[in-house]
Amino acid sequence: MAGGNYDAHAIEAKWQEVWERERTWEVSNEDDDRPATYVLEMLPYPSGEPHMGHLKCYSIGDAIAHFRRRRGERVLHPMGYDAFGLPAENHAIKTGRHPRESTEASIAEFRRQFRRWGISIDWAREFGTHEPRYYRWTQALFLKLFERGLAYRREAAVKWCPKDETVLANEQAQGGVCERCGTPVEVRQLEQWFFRITDYADRLLDDLGTVDWPEHVVTMQRNWIGRSEGAEVVFRCEELGIDYPVFTTRPDTLFGATFFVMAPEHPDVFRLNDSPEVHEYVNRVLTSSSEDRGGEQREKTGVPLGRTVTNPVNGEQIPMYVADYVLMEYGTGAIMAVPAHDARDHAFAEKFGLEIRRVIEGDELPYTGDGAMTASGRFDGKHNREAFGEIVEWLEAEGKGRPSVNYKLRDWLLSRQRYWGCPIPIVHCDACGTVPVPEADLPVELPDVEDYAPKGRSPLAAAEDWVRVDCPSCGAPARRETDTMDTFVDSSWYFLRYCDALNEDAPFERSVVDGWMPVDQYIGGVEHAILHLMYARFWTKAFADMGLVGFQEPFQNLFTQGMITRGGAKMSKSKGNVISPRDYVDPHGADTARTYMLFLGPPEQDADWQDEGVGGVARFLGRLWRLAEDVAASTEDEGPPGGDPTPVLRKAHQAIEVVTRDLERFAFNHAIAQVMELVNVATAAKADAPASHLRFAVATAGSLVFPFAPHLGAEVYERITGGRVWEQPWPEADPALAAGDTFDLVVQVNGKLRDRLEAPVGADRDQLEEMARGSAKVAAQVDGGEIVKTIVVPGKLVNFVVR
RNA sequence: GCGGGCGUGGCGGAACUGGUAGACGCGCCGGCCUUAGGAGCCGGUGGCUUCGGCCGUGGGGGUUCGAGUCCCUCCGCCCGCACCA
Numbered sequence: 041m042a043g044g045n046y047d048a049h050a051i052e053a054k055w056q057e058v059w060e061r062e063r064t065w066e067v068s069n070e071d072d073d074r075p076a077t078y079v080l081e082m083l084p085y086p087s088g089e090p091h092m093g094h095l096k097c098y099s100i101g102d103a104i105a106h107f108r109r110r111r112g113e114r115v116l117h118p119m120g121y122d123a124f125g126l127p128a129e130n131h132a133i134k135t136g137r138h139p140r141e142s143t144e145a146s147i148a149e150f151r152r153q154f155r156r157w158g159i160s161i162d163w164a165r166e167f168g169t170h171e172p173r174y175y176r177w178t179q180a181l182f183l184k185l186f187e188r189g190l191a192y193r194r195e196a197a198v199k200w201c202p203k204d205e206t207v208l209a210n211e212q213a214q215g216g217v218c219e220r221c222g223t224p225v226e227v228r229q230l231e232q233w234f235f236r237i238t239d240y241a242d243r244l245l246d247d248l249g250t251v252d253w254p255e256h257v258v259t260m261q262r263n264w265i266g267r268s269e270g271a272e273v274v275f276r277c278e279e280l281g282i283d284y285p286v287f288t289t290r291p292d293t294l295f296g297a298t299f300f301v302m303a304p305e306h307p308d309v310f311r312l313n314d315s316p317e318v319h320e321y322v323n324r325v326l327t328s329s330s331e332d333r334g335g336e337q338r339e340k341t342g343v344p345l346g347r348t349v350t351n352p353v354n355g356e357q358i359p360m361y362v363a364d365y366v367l368m369e370y371g372t373g374a375i376m377a378v379p380a381h382d383a384r385d386h387a388f389a390e391k392f393g394l395e396i397r398r399v400i401e402g403d404e405l406p407y408t409g410d411g412a413m414t415a416s417g418r419f420d421g422k423h424n425r426e427a428f429g430e431i432v433e434w435l436e437a438e439g440k441g442r443p444s445v446n447y448k449l450r451d452w453l454l455s456r457q458r459y460w461g462c463p464i465p466i467v468h469c470d471a472c473g474t475v476p477v478p479e480a481d482l483p484v485e486l487p488d489v490e491d492y493a494p495k496g497r498s499p500l501a502a503a504e505d506w507v508r509v510d511c512p513s514c515g516a517p518a519r520r521e522t523d524t525m526d527t528f529v530d531s532s533w534y535f536l537r538y539c540d541a542l543n544e545d546a547p548f549e550r551s552v553v554d555g556w557m558p559v560d561q562y563i564g565g566v567e568h569a570i571l572h573l574m575y576a577r578f579w580t581k582a583f584a585d586m587g588l589v590g591f592q593e594p595f596q597n598l599f600t601q602g603m604i605t606r607g608g609a610k611m612s613k614s615k616g617n618v619i620s621p622r623d624y625v626d627p628h629g630a631d632t633a634r635t636y637m638l639f640l641g642p643p644e645q646d647a648d649w650q651d652e653g654v655g656g657v658a659r660f661l662g663r664l665w666r667l668a669e670d671v672a673a674s675t676e677d678e679g680p681p682g683g684d685p686t687p688v689l690r691k692a693h694q695a696i697e698v699v700t701r702d703l704e705r706f707a708f709n710h711a712i713a714q715v716m717e718l719v720n721v722a723t724a725a726k727a728d729a730p731a732s733h734l735r736f737a738v739a740t741a742g743s744l745v746f747p748f749a750p751h752l753g754a755e756v757y758e759r760i761t762g763g764r765v766w767e768q769p770w771p772e773a774d775p776a777l778a779a780g781d782t783f784d785l786v787v788q789v790n791g792k793l794r795d796r797l798e799a800p801v802g803a804d805r806d807q808l809e810e811m812a813r814g815s816a817k818v819a820a821q822v823d824g825g826e827i828v829k830t831i832v833v834p835g836k837l838v839n840f841v842v843r
Numbered sequence: 844g845c846g847g848g849c850g851u852g853g854c855g856g857a858a859c860u861g862g863u864a865g866a867c868g869c870g871c872c873g874g875c876c877u878u879a880g881g882a883g884c885c886g887g888u889g890g891c892u893u894c895g896g897c898c899g900u901g902g903g904g905g906u907u908c909g910a911g912u913c914c915c916u917c918c919g920c921c922c923g924c925a926c927c928a
Binding site for chain 1: 844845846847848849854855856857858859862863866867868869870881882883895907908909910921922923924925926927928
């Protein structure tokens with residue numbers, strides 16, 4: 041065997057050195073004649089060292105980036121770090137080491153490993169979101185939103201994580217638990233900073249139609265925005281002379297509203313009834329965690345308020361209740377209850393013995409479907425859908441209601457009472473109020489503090505020298521805002537900064553970002569389906585409105601990768617099933633680790649990492665390397681493949697066709713299998729195929745494997761051709777060569793395979809039918825029966841229908 | 844409950860618009876080479892079989908000359924949301 045063994049480490053070091061020295065993957069912002077393409081993987085959160093999920097994400101992205109470059113596109117493929125955040129800070133509290141130190145140590149390790157993996161990154165554009173040169177622009181952009189009224193401060197009931205001692209955005213408290221640590225969240229009344237994302241609810245919803253995203257992600261965003269159309273209807277409490285508007289999606293059921301319910305948090309509850317029973321109930325609800333309260337199945341609880349409101353459609357006095365199944369944060373915090381046509385109201389009415397009045401004809405109660413109206417005065421007999429608008433019009437004319445739209449989406453709470461984040465560039469002045477820090481004074485740098493531990497207020501508040509500042513407006517003594525920003529703010533615009541990463545005068549130049557954006561292919565985990573992807577869309581739209589960018593959506597195509605599991609379970613320290621990329625890169629090399637990662641299965645699916653499988657890919661790459669050594673040593677370069685086509689030449693052209701199609705559809709596992717087939721065929725043909733065919737096949741294998749195993753691909757290609765594979769255009773198949781001269785004609789009788797015949801590729805229907813009729817196996821099957829029909833699919837098969 | 848997805852050998856998975864089910868790899872079996880091998884190479888590998896074939900893509904039904912693929916229905920699993928009026 042020529043040349044010994046495949047030394048992945050030597051080969052990988054060799055090519056990495058070339059790419060680093062020549063800055064091969066750097067790309068200029070200057071236009072050239074190539075189309076600009078932006079391939080982006082979600083930026084990593086640097087904690088410890090990269091894990092298997094990172095290897096998967098960047099293996100996918102790199103394959104796409106390489107493929108598109110070689111198809112003649114000018115590809116931007118940058119890297120950075122989402123460096124602010126809780127884990128680094130919690131680590132700092134434990135160890136006393138500054139979060140900047142541990143974060144930067146982690147970044148260094150990520151960078152080192154990414155280089156070792158041979159990911160084709162434009163390192164000139166690299167940054168961490170914790171660096172003042174980045175976050176000064178995060179602050180500048182925050183102020184632009186502030187000036188436009190899109191960032192504001194107000195007191196509100198907010199979600200509070202008692203463990204992390206900070207407030208959270210609604211999105212980070214899904215299911216009533218802290219997204220970071222899983223602790224049940226509490227509700228607190230606090231003054232906090234918000235982004236007015238709700239102003240963009242409709243556009244965030246509508247523009248989902250303009251992006252090419254996985255259906256389930258689009259659905260999740262739709263549900264999260266939760267737009268529902270209906271009406272606001274006013275119920276009046278005559279005794280107190282107060283109007284209570286409610287939101288309903290079913291104004292057609294108004295005649296069935298037999299009681300009225302308020303949320304325990306509703307500010308008017310005690311005004312309506314100040315009794316000990318009501319106080320006791322409300323207190324019990326408010327002190328119980330939101331997880332106890334949630335759940336449709338839970339038995340309904342509540343207390344009557346001893347008051348009534350007037351049903352505006354029929355003047356009936358209906359009783360008022362306070363009950364925890366009504367949520368203060370949705371609609372108006374009060375509802376009209378229609379027990380006949382709403383499951384929750386039905387359960388409540390049953391328990392409290394309230395009237396259940398059917399107003400829509402249909403199945404058994406509670407009935408939530410459509411039907412003819414009944415017990416609804418002049419609307420009786422009308423279909424409920426028809427009456428819907430008429431009732432709202434009528435209410436509107438009477439001044440008792442109007443059409444209304446409600447959203448689940450809440451404004452984005454961005455302030456955090458934590459240390460390791462981007463300072464909010466605001467000064468509080470007794471005279472001037474909330475004053476933005478002038479842009480010339482940015483960045484507001486994060487001060488060093490002694491104690492990072494949260495105490496219910498930001499640790500920054502302890503940095504007295506830093507907090508005390510003169511008001512930028514009037515010069516009087518004032519105090520800095522001490523909250524920091526949610527880290528999702530940092531990642532809401534990083535993809536824009538990559539485009540113009542070295543700009544010292546602005547976060548980015550519009551003409552530059554317009555040249556690259558929107559991201560042509562975004563790749564990341566589905567866990568960001570709502571949070572990051574919604575926030576980044578919102579910022580992009582706000583920027584578009586301010587004329588900072590010329591597009592509405594940041595990510596045109598989204599690919600969500602599946603998780604890597606081990607032993608069928610998510611990796612975790614407690615399960616002891618954690619493995620890291622180094623465990624495979626160290627012994628086998630990056631090419632093997634990356635190629636196996638993509639060979640494992642469809643990248644959008646979860647995949648179980650099995651150590652035994654790695655060996656198969658390592659063997660395949662080793663076989664390809666040896667084949668290249670062998671062929672390079674034992675044959676001469678005779679120029680392009682000529683003469684009669686051989687099976688190995690045909691296989692090479694077929695592989696080009698298949699791998700190209702597979703890369704377009706993210707079927708990397710299939711593409712790698714195809715290169716394996718090519719290598720198998722070429723190995724078998726080594727002894728007798730013409731040298732030019734063999735050399736072409738092996739060079740093609742190197743060329744096709746390059747997006748997955750770039751070092752070996754480059755090595756093999758160089759061995760055979762002397763050229764640099766990444767400078768070569770993506771190969772094109774010769775369709776005639778790929779097709780060959782003959783094909784396997786499938787012969788069926790009644791749809792069952794009976795014979796295969798070798799038929800000429802261009803044969804017409806008659807020829808194929810005649811050939812098939814000549815088959816002895818067909819004759820045996822027909823045996824006395826009659827061929828009543830013959831289906832011929834040229835190039836494929838002949839099927840005889842026999843009776 | 845609502846929404847989304849999935850179900851193919853011992854395992855991971857192939858099968859583009861209905862047209863050869865199980866590509867490729869793992870594992871396993873047999874052989875070669877070797878002092879040895881957790882190296883390398885060659886061959887075999889869905890089940891049953893009277894060796895003619897027959898049966899096979901979660902179950903049942905349908906459309907079709909032909910269904911893993913389309914339709915209906917049932918079962919099972921996974922993910923997301925969850926008292927949103």
